[in-house]
Amino acid sequence: MTPSLSTASATADTFTLGPLQNGPACCIPTPILSIENLSLHYGDKPALAEVSLDIYRGCITALIGPSGCGKTSFLSALNRLSDLIPGCRVGGRIRFGDADIHDPAIDLQGLRRKIGMIFQKPNPFPLSIRRNLEMPLREHGVDRQDELDEKIRQALTDVGLWDEVHDRLDAPALGLSGGQQQRLCIARAIVLEPEVLLMDEPCSALDPLSSAVVEALIQRLRGRYTVVIVTHNLAQARRIANYAAFFWMREKVGKLVEFGRCQQLFDMPRDDLTAAYIAGISG
Amino acid sequence: MxxxxxxxxxxxxxxxxxxxxxxxxxxxxxxxxxxxxxxxxxxAARVSWDFLVMAPEHAGKTGGIGPILASTVAILAVALLAALPLGLATAIWLSNFTRGGSLLARQVNLSLDVLAGVPSIVFGLFGNAFFSVVLGMGFSIAAGGLTLACMILPIFIRSVESGLSAVPDEWRRGAAALGLSQAAALRHILLPAAAPAISAGMMLGIGRALAETAALIFTSGYVDRMPESLLDSGRALAVHIYDLSMNVTGGDQAAYASALVLIVLLLAINSVAQTLTGRFLARRISQP
Amino acid sequence: MISSPNNISSRWPADQRLAVSLGLAAALVAAILGLVVAFLSKESWPLLRDIELTRFLTDDGWHPTEQSYGMMPMLTATLAASFGALLLAAPLGLASALFCRFYAPPALARSYRRMLGLLAGIPSVVFGFWGLTVLVPLIARWEPPGASLLAAVLILALMVLPTVALTSDTALGAVPANWLHGAAALGLSRRGMLFGVAIPAARRGIFAGILLAAARALGETMAVLMVAGNVVQSPSSLFDPVRTMTANIALEMAYATGDHRASLFVTGLLLTALVLLLVLGTLRNTGEHGHA
The missing domain is CATH 1.20.5 (Single alpha-helices involved in coiled-coils or other helix-helix interfaces)
Structure with missing residues (x-):
């Protein structure tokens, strides 16, 4: 029997993509992902150690810190994409709802469907715009054409791409601009109705204008999806996140230094390192 | 520089x-x-439409190369039919399923590297002993084609493998992150993206097979009649050139013409392979 | 609604089935080399069981129907033809590679490379035929009979030259440009730069190309068979007709039976062993695939 991946999705379903929400959206934080004592090695080299934190449902959690301190490694452990890297070992426990994601009996493809991922560089497949969304849907068992069309239209509308591309759905996705490609990738993730979206610096490869559009989109996803976002842009983290986690290298190993409400972490950091990092970057 | x-x-x-x-x-x-x-x-003087379609007469001194071209195509078809699926499967396995480098993967790699260097006459000996004698195919198009399949596997597998590993990793990760199976990622993304490299590898294999003589003398044989089944002996174009120049006095004219036909075929195949490789390097990924 | 997790999970084993069936295909490919070696051994065994291995080298002459299996003359001829061909092909191939990288204008270099690729694809039987109709009469005018070790050396050299040239060209292209810049900054002459920096830096690749060319020359059958004259004797001059081991197989396989046939398979085993050593040497040299 496969461990159930269905978390209390009843609450998630009641959210609709409403107007831009400001401030913390979640008054009573309920964890959707619980990470306990996570460690990660590439071969014999430790990259991440002793990370424990909860990701709260419906909130945006920002992962900040200098380059190479294990934020991306952390993110790829959450949907077990780290499995693809030869020699990568993950220790500790990650709970997603009721399930342990390292359970050997887990349905890995189902897990990755429920925990979507957006990469730094937009990576639409070399297919048409429509096929980019239709192919994953078909692979996950959606066969009826009207249902497919409706889901595709809805996803493209949600990311604000429908008006721009509805008359050229069969054009190559690689012909879109960088910002449009990234929004298509987000549409491709949300068309599968995930619960969590992992984003690895989704704006850093885009020009400032496209970056602003994608950032606004991420804010609009709050509530309906749980978002975990890696960003080097502290101002962006401050603008969009409810929670923030600060990572730092200690003895060549990435560690979690501080985790808390975004506002608190930026305005009243408990750790001196956090304070120095925020001050050093912002002023 | x-x-x-x-x-x-x-x-x-x-x-x-x-x-x-x-x-x-x-x-x-x-x-x-x-x-x-x-x-x-x-x-050039001897090559004409008649030369291409007529049957050889007087041991090939006059007449054409019709049955010989037919045998050549049949041998080639057998070789490709055997080598392509096996090679494609092996290349996919090597590039997508053995990232850790298992014992079997090392064995396969070693086997391919050595097979690529084994002299063609040795393949001829093997083909004769295994396909012709043990499997009872005798001197036949099937035996020759299967021998050639063993010979072209390394070059084909290496091209497909390099084509697949040149597909951007971000597509692999993207597919995995969407919860797609390996099979789906291969069918929809990796194989279409590597299609030019696969075709180029196929062309290289065809070129190698067309050029081969030594491996065919004792497997597909010398018979220059039109073959009626795959178990008939059939003379390949390269074997025909050898026979005309060594065993037939006064066969030089026909040998020249046959060699010209063979070279033109090879040049055409080489150009196609070059174009495909170039297109692949330019990353013009095919749109469905 | 998108299908439930349980429904999706039924797709998961499909990947394992795929991996297993692809792995089986790969195992089959790995088995081909084993099959080749096994069948060569099996066919050689009747002879190898009965006579001492050293007799293949010490027997007086090649008279397999009279139980005399001296391969020495043919081994000498094979080695002489290959060595002579490399002696010509290695410097010419390297010169061709240097020409492509450092001398020819880019457009000419491209065409030249393309030509090398075509030359590499010309069938050995065509080389042999050309040698037989053009080269052999030329040599015969100078020193009859024409079909000789020299003809074999020349044709083999032309055949294996592209291997040396293309491999060296790739190796030279991989030399970091800033090393050459550094040499230029030191005011080295062009000769100094090529022999002092570029060639030493690319030496492993060049050497690998020469080893591959050697493997190709040793294993070549048709071209040599057609131009070398095929007399079993140890050559005493370049103009002597000779018979190589590969040519011997091609010539006698058609009618050989019993121990005679087995002796040809022994020749095949010996050739495979020689080539195997060269290939392993190349791999060790280039470190390809991380196995040796």
């Missing part, structure tokens, strides 16, 4: 070296052109 050292220095040794290198290059190019020119000069 050339511009870097493009200025010929005036001193003697440098000039001598420049002359030696241009001379060497000219010698190689000259030999190539002499060979090609000789074939064209002597062969």
């Amino acid at each position: 050339r511009e870097l050292i493009g200025k010929p220095a005036p001193d003697g040794p440098d000039l001598a070296l420049t002359i030696a290198i241009w001379g060497g290059a000219a010698l190689v190019a000259g030999s190539f052109l002499a060979l090609l020119g000789d074939l064209l000069w002597h062969g």
